[in-house]
Amino acid sequence: MTPDFLDSYHPYLPAGDWAQMRDSVLASVRPHLDDHSEATTRQALATLTGYVQWTRERGLVDQADDALTPRFIDLYTHHRSTQIRPQKAAREGAILRTLFSEDPLPRRAEAPPSPVDAPYGDDDLATIRSWAAYQPSARKCLDATAIAALGLGCGFTVSEMMTTRTDDVTVAGNGDVDVTARGPRARTVPALHTWAPLLAELRSTAPEGGDWLIGPGRTDRDSHNLNDIRRHLRGDIRPVPQRMRNTWLVTQVNGGTPPSVVMNAAGLLDAAFLRRLGPYIDMPAAHEQRAMLRGGGAHA
Secondary structure, three states: OOOOHHOOOOOOOHHHHHHHHHHHHHHHHHOOOOOOHHHHHHHHHHHHHHHHHHHHHHOOOOHHHOOOOOOHHOOOOHHHHHOOOOOHHHHHHHHHHHHHHOOOOEEEEEOOOOOOOOOOOOOHHHHHHHHHHHHOOOOOOOOOOHHHHHHHHHHHOOOHOOOOOHHHEEEEOOEEEEEEEEEOOOOEEOOOOOOOHHHHHHHHHOOOOOOOOOOOOOOOOOOOHHHHHHHHOOOOOOHHHHHHHHHHHHHHOOOOOOHHHHHHHOOOOOOOHHHOOOHOOOOOOOOHHHHHOOOOOOOO
């Protein structure tokens, strides 16, 4: 690989920002040119550029050689896990740690085994609510609210989120909300009470005509389209659809909903999710377990 590859690299950053970090970023990657493919080096270059820009925006450091410290890398990896899938964030962290150690870049990034998309905790959920409420425009607020409420309130997949129309949301007189999922696993899902008011508000403010709940007017309704919408929303957190679905699954099981009911509502054919999400499922106290087992599942 020739140095021309680095010299022609222009990231999607303001020209002034890139000019200030360019030399140190390229100098950090240049030692790895000879032994690795262009694709591997491009990935390292893009990862390092995004990382250094993040440190600069937060006033931590200005240059790549100062930024590559284990503490800042760990902070950045955690930050990225709120925006992309945790395993991809871990992969980026592995690349940055490799650059920090000055070892040659591995031909395949040495990230840990792909973890499950961990459910969001209470603090994360509060942050997501604020993220949805404080977008810079009414349209972005509606998109963010719909993404959060469908994922966390109904456990919808990406395709189900993107094919939900306003008239798929039904609001009962007592405030209960049901949302119909379209597609091969069509079903109607009762929304969690904690998210039902937001869905009801979306339904009441949506224009008539049954347009899409997320990104009305867009013709493409796939995961790439949802990622594009998420990318243009503001905030330090960008909720990951699979993590939201996992949060809903764990919330249902921990709340006492039988796994068979959760499977049906989630459109699943088996209970494999229990194995994946086992570490996040609450275990009743020993005396409660004994009472359940003696009563065939019923509390004594």
